[in-house]
Amino acid sequence: MHTLLNASEMLANLADWYQVDPADEPDYPELATLQPVVCQALCISRPEGILLIDAPAHDDNPGGATPIPGYAPPPPLEEQLQAAGIPPESISHLVITHAHWDHFNGLTRQVDGEDQPIYPNAVHYLGRGDWEMIQPALADPQSLQSRTLGAVERAGLLQLVDGEMEILPGIRILPAPGESPGHQIVRIEEADGVLYHVGDLYHHRLEVARPEWACHWAEATAHNASRAAFLAAALPENASILASHIAGFGRIRSTGDGMKWEAVS
Ligand SMILES: [Zn+2]
Structure with missing residues:
Protein backbone atom coordinates (compact mmCIF):
# COMPACT_ATOMS: atom_id res chain seq x y z
CA MET A 1 0.00 0.00 0.00
CA HIS A 2 1.28 3.47 -0.74
CA THR A 3 0.32 6.90 0.57
CA LEU A 4 1.13 10.06 -1.38
CA LEU A 5 1.70 13.20 0.67
CA ASN A 6 2.09 16.82 -0.42
CA ALA A 7 4.08 19.04 1.92
CA SER A 8 4.11 22.34 0.06
CA GLU A 9 3.70 24.17 -3.21
CA MET A 10 5.78 26.91 -4.75
CA LEU A 11 6.26 28.65 -8.09
CA ALA A 12 9.02 27.72 -10.52
CA ASN A 13 10.57 29.88 -13.21
CA LEU A 14 11.23 27.06 -15.68
CA ALA A 15 12.81 29.33 -18.31
CA ASP A 16 15.40 30.29 -15.70
CA TRP A 17 15.84 26.70 -14.50
CA TYR A 18 16.50 25.50 -18.09
CA GLN A 19 18.21 28.71 -19.24
CA VAL A 20 15.96 29.02 -22.30
CA ASP A 21 14.27 32.10 -23.75
CA PRO A 22 10.45 31.68 -23.75
CA ALA A 23 10.29 33.76 -26.94
CA ASP A 24 12.20 30.97 -28.74
CA GLU A 25 9.72 28.30 -27.58
CA PRO A 26 6.17 29.44 -28.44
CA ASP A 27 4.91 25.83 -28.21
CA TYR A 28 5.65 25.84 -24.49
CA PRO A 29 3.75 28.75 -22.88
CA GLU A 30 4.61 27.26 -19.46
CA LEU A 31 8.04 28.84 -19.89
CA ALA A 32 6.60 32.36 -20.00
CA THR A 33 4.84 32.29 -16.61
CA LEU A 34 5.67 30.98 -13.15
CA GLN A 35 4.48 27.38 -12.79
CA PRO A 36 3.18 25.79 -9.58
CA VAL A 37 5.24 22.84 -8.38
CA VAL A 38 4.44 20.54 -5.47
CA CYS A 39 6.80 18.96 -2.93
CA GLN A 40 5.68 15.37 -2.45
CA ALA A 41 6.70 12.45 -0.29
CA LEU A 42 5.67 8.82 -0.62
CA CYS A 43 5.06 6.26 2.11
CA ILE A 44 5.05 2.53 1.38
CA SER A 45 3.68 0.13 4.00
CA ARG A 46 4.85 -3.46 3.91
CA PRO A 47 4.67 -6.27 6.48
CA GLU A 48 8.48 -6.08 6.74
CA GLY A 49 8.66 -2.33 7.31
CA ILE A 50 7.34 1.11 6.48
CA LEU A 51 9.30 3.26 4.04
CA LEU A 52 9.12 7.02 3.67
CA ILE A 53 10.75 8.58 0.61
CA ASP A 54 11.83 12.17 1.30
CA ALA A 55 10.82 14.41 4.21
CA PRO A 56 9.94 17.84 2.78
CA ALA A 57 8.52 20.64 4.90
CA HIS A 58 6.89 23.88 3.80
CA ASP A 59 9.24 26.86 3.76
CA ASP A 60 7.97 30.44 3.44
CA ASN A 61 11.15 31.36 1.56
CA PRO A 62 11.77 28.53 -0.88
CA GLY A 63 15.30 28.77 -2.22
CA GLY A 64 15.40 28.64 -6.02
CA ALA A 65 11.62 29.10 -6.24
CA THR A 66 8.99 31.77 -5.53
CA PRO A 67 6.41 31.60 -2.71
CA ILE A 68 2.75 31.43 -3.77
CA PRO A 69 1.09 34.64 -2.52
CA GLY A 70 -1.37 33.89 0.29
CA TYR A 71 -0.58 30.18 0.22
CA ALA A 72 -1.82 28.18 3.22
CA PRO A 73 0.38 25.10 3.53
CA PRO A 74 -1.07 21.70 4.46
CA PRO A 75 -0.25 20.23 7.89
CA PRO A 76 3.36 19.06 8.32
CA LEU A 77 4.19 15.67 6.83
CA GLU A 78 4.35 13.90 10.20
CA GLU A 79 0.82 15.11 11.01
CA GLN A 80 -0.43 13.93 7.63
CA LEU A 81 1.18 10.53 8.26
CA GLN A 82 -0.36 10.32 11.72
CA ALA A 83 -3.78 11.16 10.26
CA ALA A 84 -3.30 8.36 7.72
CA GLY A 85 -2.72 5.90 10.57
CA ILE A 86 1.08 5.92 10.20
CA PRO A 87 2.75 7.25 13.37
CA PRO A 88 6.19 8.77 12.58
CA GLU A 89 7.72 6.29 15.05
CA SER A 90 6.53 3.43 12.84
CA ILE A 91 8.68 4.50 9.88
CA SER A 92 11.53 1.96 9.68
CA HIS A 93 13.22 3.08 6.45
CA LEU A 94 13.60 6.62 5.10
CA VAL A 95 15.20 7.29 1.74
CA ILE A 96 16.40 10.84 1.05
CA THR A 97 16.53 11.07 -2.74
CA HIS A 98 19.10 13.84 -2.52
CA ALA A 99 20.45 16.54 -0.24
CA HIS A 100 18.63 19.55 -1.69
CA TRP A 101 16.72 21.46 1.01
CA ASP A 102 13.22 20.66 -0.19
CA HIS A 103 13.77 16.92 0.26
CA PHE A 104 15.19 16.83 3.78
CA ASN A 105 14.09 19.99 5.64
CA GLY A 106 11.35 18.06 7.47
CA LEU A 107 13.64 15.46 9.08
CA THR A 108 13.86 17.06 12.53
CA ARG A 109 11.96 19.25 14.96
CA GLN A 110 13.16 21.42 17.83
CA VAL A 111 12.59 19.91 21.29
CA ASP A 112 13.93 21.95 24.23
CA GLY A 113 16.30 23.75 21.87
CA GLU A 114 17.64 20.50 20.42
CA ASP A 115 17.08 19.26 16.87
CA GLN A 116 15.47 15.84 17.25
CA PRO A 117 14.75 13.33 14.46
CA ILE A 118 11.03 13.17 13.69
CA TYR A 119 11.46 9.57 12.52
CA PRO A 120 13.53 8.19 15.42
CA ASN A 121 13.25 4.52 14.43
CA ALA A 122 14.08 4.92 10.76
CA VAL A 123 17.34 4.11 9.05
CA HIS A 124 17.90 7.21 6.88
CA TYR A 125 19.47 6.36 3.50
CA LEU A 126 21.45 9.12 1.76
CA GLY A 127 23.75 8.83 -1.26
CA ARG A 128 27.38 9.15 -0.17
CA GLY A 129 28.07 11.71 -2.88
CA ASP A 130 25.52 14.05 -1.33
CA TRP A 131 26.92 13.57 2.17
CA GLU A 132 30.27 14.65 0.76
CA MET A 133 28.63 17.56 -1.09
CA ILE A 134 27.18 19.01 2.13
CA GLN A 135 30.35 18.76 4.24
CA PRO A 136 31.06 22.52 3.99
CA ALA A 137 27.51 23.27 5.21
CA LEU A 138 27.85 20.74 8.05
CA ALA A 139 30.81 22.72 9.36
CA ASP A 140 28.29 25.40 10.41
CA PRO A 141 26.20 24.06 13.33
CA GLN A 142 23.38 26.50 12.47
CA SER A 143 23.03 25.46 8.83
CA LEU A 144 19.87 23.68 7.72
CA GLN A 145 22.03 20.68 6.83
CA SER A 146 23.55 20.48 10.35
CA ARG A 147 20.16 20.83 12.00
CA THR A 148 18.55 18.06 9.92
CA LEU A 149 20.90 15.57 8.24
CA GLY A 150 23.63 16.32 10.79
CA ALA A 151 21.23 15.68 13.67
CA VAL A 152 20.15 12.40 12.06
CA GLU A 153 23.79 11.37 11.74
CA ARG A 154 24.53 12.32 15.36
CA ALA A 155 21.57 10.15 16.42
CA GLY A 156 23.17 7.18 14.64
CA LEU A 157 20.35 6.94 12.10
CA LEU A 158 22.22 7.76 8.89
CA GLN A 159 23.29 5.10 6.40
CA LEU A 160 25.27 6.25 3.40
CA VAL A 161 24.52 4.51 0.11
CA ASP A 162 27.21 3.74 -2.48
CA GLY A 163 25.25 1.92 -5.17
CA GLU A 164 22.22 -0.27 -5.70
CA MET A 165 20.73 -1.53 -2.46
CA GLU A 166 17.66 -3.61 -1.66
CA ILE A 167 16.22 -2.12 1.53
CA LEU A 168 12.98 -4.13 1.76
CA PRO A 169 11.78 -7.10 -0.29
CA GLY A 170 11.18 -5.80 -3.82
CA ILE A 171 12.26 -2.25 -2.96
CA ARG A 172 15.63 -1.09 -4.28
CA ILE A 173 17.57 2.14 -4.16
CA LEU A 174 19.17 2.89 -7.55
CA PRO A 175 21.83 5.55 -7.99
CA ALA A 176 20.79 8.29 -10.47
CA PRO A 177 23.41 11.05 -10.19
CA GLY A 178 23.25 14.40 -12.01
CA GLU A 179 20.71 16.49 -10.09
CA SER A 180 23.26 16.05 -7.32
CA PRO A 181 26.27 13.72 -7.02
CA GLY A 182 24.44 11.23 -4.78
CA HIS A 183 20.93 11.58 -6.22
CA GLN A 184 19.09 8.26 -5.94
CA ILE A 185 15.74 6.88 -7.04
CA VAL A 186 13.66 3.98 -5.68
CA ARG A 187 12.18 1.03 -7.59
CA ILE A 188 9.17 -0.50 -5.86
CA GLU A 189 7.59 -3.79 -6.91
CA GLU A 190 3.90 -3.65 -6.11
CA ALA A 191 1.17 -6.27 -6.57
CA ASP A 192 -0.08 -4.59 -9.76
CA GLY A 193 3.21 -3.50 -11.30
CA VAL A 194 6.35 -1.48 -10.79
CA LEU A 195 6.40 2.01 -9.30
CA TYR A 196 9.41 4.32 -9.35
CA HIS A 197 9.99 7.30 -7.13
CA VAL A 198 12.38 9.28 -9.32
CA GLY A 199 13.05 12.22 -7.00
CA ASP A 200 14.23 15.13 -9.15
CA LEU A 201 15.25 13.10 -12.20
CA TYR A 202 12.38 15.12 -13.72
CA HIS A 203 11.04 18.28 -12.07
CA HIS A 204 8.32 19.06 -14.60
CA ARG A 205 6.61 17.22 -17.45
CA LEU A 206 8.29 19.59 -19.92
CA GLU A 207 11.57 17.78 -19.17
CA VAL A 208 10.04 14.54 -20.46
CA ALA A 209 8.99 16.17 -23.76
CA ARG A 210 12.25 18.12 -24.06
CA PRO A 211 14.93 15.98 -22.40
CA GLU A 212 17.64 18.47 -23.37
CA TRP A 213 16.07 20.86 -20.87
CA ALA A 214 17.76 20.15 -17.60
CA CYS A 215 18.08 22.41 -14.62
CA HIS A 216 21.18 24.56 -14.78
CA TRP A 217 22.47 23.21 -11.47
CA ALA A 218 22.51 19.59 -12.66
CA GLU A 219 25.67 17.92 -13.97
CA ALA A 220 24.43 17.35 -17.53
CA THR A 221 26.41 14.27 -18.57
CA ALA A 222 25.55 12.26 -15.47
CA HIS A 223 21.96 13.53 -15.48
CA ASN A 224 21.40 12.46 -19.11
CA ALA A 225 22.94 9.05 -18.43
CA SER A 226 20.70 8.58 -15.37
CA ARG A 227 17.60 9.48 -17.37
CA ALA A 228 18.60 7.11 -20.18
CA ALA A 229 19.17 4.23 -17.76
CA PHE A 230 15.86 4.92 -16.05
CA LEU A 231 13.88 5.04 -19.32
CA ALA A 232 15.54 1.84 -20.58
CA ALA A 233 14.26 0.07 -17.47
CA ALA A 234 10.92 1.78 -16.82
CA GLY A 248 0.37 12.77 -8.65
CA PHE A 249 1.50 9.61 -10.41
CA GLY A 250 2.26 9.35 -14.10
CA ARG A 251 3.74 7.27 -16.87
CA ILE A 252 6.14 8.17 -19.64
CA ARG A 253 4.81 7.31 -23.09
CA SER A 254 6.61 7.11 -26.39
CA THR A 255 4.94 9.41 -28.93
CA GLY A 256 6.77 8.15 -32.00
CA ASP A 257 9.04 11.17 -32.33
CA GLY A 258 9.62 11.66 -28.64
CA MET A 259 8.14 11.13 -25.22
CA LYS A 260 5.50 12.65 -23.03
CA TRP A 261 4.35 12.53 -19.41
CA GLU A 262 0.89 11.11 -18.92
CA ALA A 263 -0.88 11.59 -15.59
CA VAL A 264 -2.32 8.45 -13.97
CA SER A 265 -5.42 8.82 -11.83
ZN1 LIG B 1 13.50 19.15 -5.39
Whole structure:
Protein backbone atom coordinates (compact mmCIF):
# COMPACT_ATOMS: atom_id res chain seq x y z
CA MET A 1 0.00 0.00 0.00
CA HIS A 2 1.28 3.47 -0.74
CA THR A 3 0.32 6.90 0.57
CA LEU A 4 1.13 10.06 -1.38
CA LEU A 5 1.70 13.20 0.67
CA ASN A 6 2.09 16.82 -0.42
CA ALA A 7 4.08 19.04 1.92
CA SER A 8 4.11 22.34 0.06
CA GLU A 9 3.70 24.17 -3.21
CA MET A 10 5.78 26.91 -4.75
CA LEU A 11 6.26 28.65 -8.09
CA ALA A 12 9.02 27.72 -10.52
CA ASN A 13 10.57 29.88 -13.21
CA LEU A 14 11.23 27.06 -15.68
CA ALA A 15 12.81 29.33 -18.31
CA ASP A 16 15.40 30.29 -15.70
CA TRP A 17 15.84 26.70 -14.50
CA TYR A 18 16.50 25.50 -18.09
CA GLN A 19 18.21 28.71 -19.24
CA VAL A 20 15.96 29.02 -22.30
CA ASP A 21 14.27 32.10 -23.75
CA PRO A 22 10.45 31.68 -23.75
CA ALA A 23 10.29 33.76 -26.94
CA ASP A 24 12.20 30.97 -28.74
CA GLU A 25 9.72 28.30 -27.58
CA PRO A 26 6.17 29.44 -28.44
CA ASP A 27 4.91 25.83 -28.21
CA TYR A 28 5.65 25.84 -24.49
CA PRO A 29 3.75 28.75 -22.88
CA GLU A 30 4.61 27.26 -19.46
CA LEU A 31 8.04 28.84 -19.89
CA ALA A 32 6.60 32.36 -20.00
CA THR A 33 4.84 32.29 -16.61
CA LEU A 34 5.67 30.98 -13.15
CA GLN A 35 4.48 27.38 -12.79
CA PRO A 36 3.18 25.79 -9.58
CA VAL A 37 5.24 22.84 -8.38
CA VAL A 38 4.44 20.54 -5.47
CA CYS A 39 6.80 18.96 -2.93
CA GLN A 40 5.68 15.37 -2.45
CA ALA A 41 6.70 12.45 -0.29
CA LEU A 42 5.67 8.82 -0.62
CA CYS A 43 5.06 6.26 2.11
CA ILE A 44 5.05 2.53 1.38
CA SER A 45 3.68 0.13 4.00
CA ARG A 46 4.85 -3.46 3.91
CA PRO A 47 4.67 -6.27 6.48
CA GLU A 48 8.48 -6.08 6.74
CA GLY A 49 8.66 -2.33 7.31
CA ILE A 50 7.34 1.11 6.48
CA LEU A 51 9.30 3.26 4.04
CA LEU A 52 9.12 7.02 3.67
CA ILE A 53 10.75 8.58 0.61
CA ASP A 54 11.83 12.17 1.30
CA ALA A 55 10.82 14.41 4.21
CA PRO A 56 9.94 17.84 2.78
CA ALA A 57 8.52 20.64 4.90
CA HIS A 58 6.89 23.88 3.80
CA ASP A 59 9.24 26.86 3.76
CA ASP A 60 7.97 30.44 3.44
CA ASN A 61 11.15 31.36 1.56
CA PRO A 62 11.77 28.53 -0.88
CA GLY A 63 15.30 28.77 -2.22
CA GLY A 64 15.40 28.64 -6.02
CA ALA A 65 11.62 29.10 -6.24
CA THR A 66 8.99 31.77 -5.53
CA PRO A 67 6.41 31.60 -2.71
CA ILE A 68 2.75 31.43 -3.77
CA PRO A 69 1.09 34.64 -2.52
CA GLY A 70 -1.37 33.89 0.29
CA TYR A 71 -0.58 30.18 0.22
CA ALA A 72 -1.82 28.18 3.22
CA PRO A 73 0.38 25.10 3.53
CA PRO A 74 -1.07 21.70 4.46
CA PRO A 75 -0.25 20.23 7.89
CA PRO A 76 3.36 19.06 8.32
CA LEU A 77 4.19 15.67 6.83
CA GLU A 78 4.35 13.90 10.20
CA GLU A 79 0.82 15.11 11.01
CA GLN A 80 -0.43 13.93 7.63
CA LEU A 81 1.18 10.53 8.26
CA GLN A 82 -0.36 10.32 11.72
CA ALA A 83 -3.78 11.16 10.26
CA ALA A 84 -3.30 8.36 7.72
CA GLY A 85 -2.72 5.90 10.57
CA ILE A 86 1.08 5.92 10.20
CA PRO A 87 2.75 7.25 13.37
CA PRO A 88 6.19 8.77 12.58
CA GLU A 89 7.72 6.29 15.05
CA SER A 90 6.53 3.43 12.84
CA ILE A 91 8.68 4.50 9.88
CA SER A 92 11.53 1.96 9.68
CA HIS A 93 13.22 3.08 6.45
CA LEU A 94 13.60 6.62 5.10
CA VAL A 95 15.20 7.29 1.74
CA ILE A 96 16.40 10.84 1.05
CA THR A 97 16.53 11.07 -2.74
CA HIS A 98 19.10 13.84 -2.52
CA ALA A 99 20.45 16.54 -0.24
CA HIS A 100 18.63 19.55 -1.69
CA TRP A 101 16.72 21.46 1.01
CA ASP A 102 13.22 20.66 -0.19
CA HIS A 103 13.77 16.92 0.26
CA PHE A 104 15.19 16.83 3.78
CA ASN A 105 14.09 19.99 5.64
CA GLY A 106 11.35 18.06 7.47
CA LEU A 107 13.64 15.46 9.08
CA THR A 108 13.86 17.06 12.53
CA ARG A 109 11.96 19.25 14.96
CA GLN A 110 13.16 21.42 17.83
CA VAL A 111 12.59 19.91 21.29
CA ASP A 112 13.93 21.95 24.23
CA GLY A 113 16.30 23.75 21.87
CA GLU A 114 17.64 20.50 20.42
CA ASP A 115 17.08 19.26 16.87
CA GLN A 116 15.47 15.84 17.25
CA PRO A 117 14.75 13.33 14.46
CA ILE A 118 11.03 13.17 13.69
CA TYR A 119 11.46 9.57 12.52
CA PRO A 120 13.53 8.19 15.42
CA ASN A 121 13.25 4.52 14.43
CA ALA A 122 14.08 4.92 10.76
CA VAL A 123 17.34 4.11 9.05
CA HIS A 124 17.90 7.21 6.88
CA TYR A 125 19.47 6.36 3.50
CA LEU A 126 21.45 9.12 1.76
CA GLY A 127 23.75 8.83 -1.26
CA ARG A 128 27.38 9.15 -0.17
CA GLY A 129 28.07 11.71 -2.88
CA ASP A 130 25.52 14.05 -1.33
CA TRP A 131 26.92 13.57 2.17
CA GLU A 132 30.27 14.65 0.76
CA MET A 133 28.63 17.56 -1.09
CA ILE A 134 27.18 19.01 2.13
CA GLN A 135 30.35 18.76 4.24
CA PRO A 136 31.06 22.52 3.99
CA ALA A 137 27.51 23.27 5.21
CA LEU A 138 27.85 20.74 8.05
CA ALA A 139 30.81 22.72 9.36
CA ASP A 140 28.29 25.40 10.41
CA PRO A 141 26.20 24.06 13.33
CA GLN A 142 23.38 26.50 12.47
CA SER A 143 23.03 25.46 8.83
CA LEU A 144 19.87 23.68 7.72
CA GLN A 145 22.03 20.68 6.83
CA SER A 146 23.55 20.48 10.35
CA ARG A 147 20.16 20.83 12.00
CA THR A 148 18.55 18.06 9.92
CA LEU A 149 20.90 15.57 8.24
CA GLY A 150 23.63 16.32 10.79
CA ALA A 151 21.23 15.68 13.67
CA VAL A 152 20.15 12.40 12.06
CA GLU A 153 23.79 11.37 11.74
CA ARG A 154 24.53 12.32 15.36
CA ALA A 155 21.57 10.15 16.42
CA GLY A 156 23.17 7.18 14.64
CA LEU A 157 20.35 6.94 12.10
CA LEU A 158 22.22 7.76 8.89
CA GLN A 159 23.29 5.10 6.40
CA LEU A 160 25.27 6.25 3.40
CA VAL A 161 24.52 4.51 0.11
CA ASP A 162 27.21 3.74 -2.48
CA GLY A 163 25.25 1.92 -5.17
CA GLU A 164 22.22 -0.27 -5.70
CA MET A 165 20.73 -1.53 -2.46
CA GLU A 166 17.66 -3.61 -1.66
CA ILE A 167 16.22 -2.12 1.53
CA LEU A 168 12.98 -4.13 1.76
CA PRO A 169 11.78 -7.10 -0.29
CA GLY A 170 11.18 -5.80 -3.82
CA ILE A 171 12.26 -2.25 -2.96
CA ARG A 172 15.63 -1.09 -4.28
CA ILE A 173 17.57 2.14 -4.16
CA LEU A 174 19.17 2.89 -7.55
CA PRO A 175 21.83 5.55 -7.99
CA ALA A 176 20.79 8.29 -10.47
CA PRO A 177 23.41 11.05 -10.19
CA GLY A 178 23.25 14.40 -12.01
CA GLU A 179 20.71 16.49 -10.09
CA SER A 180 23.26 16.05 -7.32
CA PRO A 181 26.27 13.72 -7.02
CA GLY A 182 24.44 11.23 -4.78
CA HIS A 183 20.93 11.58 -6.22
CA GLN A 184 19.09 8.26 -5.94
CA ILE A 185 15.74 6.88 -7.04
CA VAL A 186 13.66 3.98 -5.68
CA ARG A 187 12.18 1.03 -7.59
CA ILE A 188 9.17 -0.50 -5.86
CA GLU A 189 7.59 -3.79 -6.91
CA GLU A 190 3.90 -3.65 -6.11
CA ALA A 191 1.17 -6.27 -6.57
CA ASP A 192 -0.08 -4.59 -9.76
CA GLY A 193 3.21 -3.50 -11.30
CA VAL A 194 6.35 -1.48 -10.79
CA LEU A 195 6.40 2.01 -9.30
CA TYR A 196 9.41 4.32 -9.35
CA HIS A 197 9.99 7.30 -7.13
CA VAL A 198 12.38 9.28 -9.32
CA GLY A 199 13.05 12.22 -7.00
CA ASP A 200 14.23 15.13 -9.15
CA LEU A 201 15.25 13.10 -12.20
CA TYR A 202 12.38 15.12 -13.72
CA HIS A 203 11.04 18.28 -12.07
CA HIS A 204 8.32 19.06 -14.60
CA ARG A 205 6.61 17.22 -17.45
CA LEU A 206 8.29 19.59 -19.92
CA GLU A 207 11.57 17.78 -19.17
CA VAL A 208 10.04 14.54 -20.46
CA ALA A 209 8.99 16.17 -23.76
CA ARG A 210 12.25 18.12 -24.06
CA PRO A 211 14.93 15.98 -22.40
CA GLU A 212 17.64 18.47 -23.37
CA TRP A 213 16.07 20.86 -20.87
CA ALA A 214 17.76 20.15 -17.60
CA CYS A 215 18.08 22.41 -14.62
CA HIS A 216 21.18 24.56 -14.78
CA TRP A 217 22.47 23.21 -11.47
CA ALA A 218 22.51 19.59 -12.66
CA GLU A 219 25.67 17.92 -13.97
CA ALA A 220 24.43 17.35 -17.53
CA THR A 221 26.41 14.27 -18.57
CA ALA A 222 25.55 12.26 -15.47
CA HIS A 223 21.96 13.53 -15.48
CA ASN A 224 21.40 12.46 -19.11
CA ALA A 225 22.94 9.05 -18.43
CA SER A 226 20.70 8.58 -15.37
CA ARG A 227 17.60 9.48 -17.37
CA ALA A 228 18.60 7.11 -20.18
CA ALA A 229 19.17 4.23 -17.76
CA PHE A 230 15.86 4.92 -16.05
CA LEU A 231 13.88 5.04 -19.32
CA ALA A 232 15.54 1.84 -20.58
CA ALA A 233 14.26 0.07 -17.47
CA ALA A 234 10.92 1.78 -16.82
CA LEU A 235 9.41 1.99 -20.33
CA PRO A 236 9.38 -1.81 -20.93
CA GLU A 237 7.96 -2.26 -17.43
CA ASN A 238 5.13 0.21 -18.17
CA ALA A 239 6.01 1.53 -14.74
CA SER A 240 4.09 4.06 -12.71
CA ILE A 241 6.22 7.04 -11.78
CA LEU A 242 6.23 9.56 -8.99
CA ALA A 243 8.45 12.63 -9.37
CA SER A 244 8.81 14.84 -6.31
CA HIS A 245 7.59 18.02 -8.00
CA ILE A 246 5.05 16.68 -10.55
CA ALA A 247 1.66 16.34 -8.86
CA GLY A 248 0.37 12.77 -8.65
CA PHE A 249 1.50 9.61 -10.41
CA GLY A 250 2.26 9.35 -14.10
CA ARG A 251 3.74 7.27 -16.87
CA ILE A 252 6.14 8.17 -19.64
CA ARG A 253 4.81 7.31 -23.09
CA SER A 254 6.61 7.11 -26.39
CA THR A 255 4.94 9.41 -28.93
CA GLY A 256 6.77 8.15 -32.00
CA ASP A 257 9.04 11.17 -32.33
CA GLY A 258 9.62 11.66 -28.64
CA MET A 259 8.14 11.13 -25.22
CA LYS A 260 5.50 12.65 -23.03
CA TRP A 261 4.35 12.53 -19.41
CA GLU A 262 0.89 11.11 -18.92
CA ALA A 263 -0.88 11.59 -15.59
CA VAL A 264 -2.32 8.45 -13.97
CA SER A 265 -5.42 8.82 -11.83
ZN1 LIG B 1 13.50 19.15 -5.39
